[in-house]
Amino acid sequence: MKTLSILGSQSTPTVTGDWEQGRLIMQGDSYPENSFEFFTTVISWIEDFLTQKTEPLTLELGLIYMNT
Numbered sequence: 001m002k003t004l005s006i007l008g009s010q011s012t013p014t015v016t017g018d019w020e021q022g023r024l025i026m027q028g029d030s031y032p033e034n035s036f037e038f039f040t041t042v043i044s045w046i047e048d049f050l051t052q053k054t055e056p057l058t059l060e061l062g063l064i065y066m067n068t
Contacts, residue, residue, distance in 0.1 A: 002017075002019050002048070003016075003017060003018060004016065004041070004045045005017075006042070008028040010029070011029060011030075011031050011032055011033065012028070012029070012030065012038055013026045013027055013028040014026070014028050017042075017046075017049070019049065021058075022053065022055045022056060022057050023057070023058045023060065024042075024045075024046065024057060024058070024060070025060040025062070026042075026059075026060070026061055026062065026063060027061075027062035027063070028063065029063070029064050029066075030065065030067070031065065031066070
């Protein structure tokens with residue numbers, strides 16, 4: 001249905017959400033200036049997935065550094 005794709009930067013991770021596979025992947029560094037602003041889209045995607053799908057959601061973290 002909907003794919004989530006956020007290109008990472010120096011301070012934000014690359015985020016890929018695969019709706020059909022039930023997988024959310026975050027890779028890179030995570031220390032955004034405004035974490036609420038950055039993760040609002042990610043949290044919304046997760047909430048939509050969990051309310052609309054019956055399959056489990058797999059989270060794959062490849063975070064080198066996280067300070068949020």
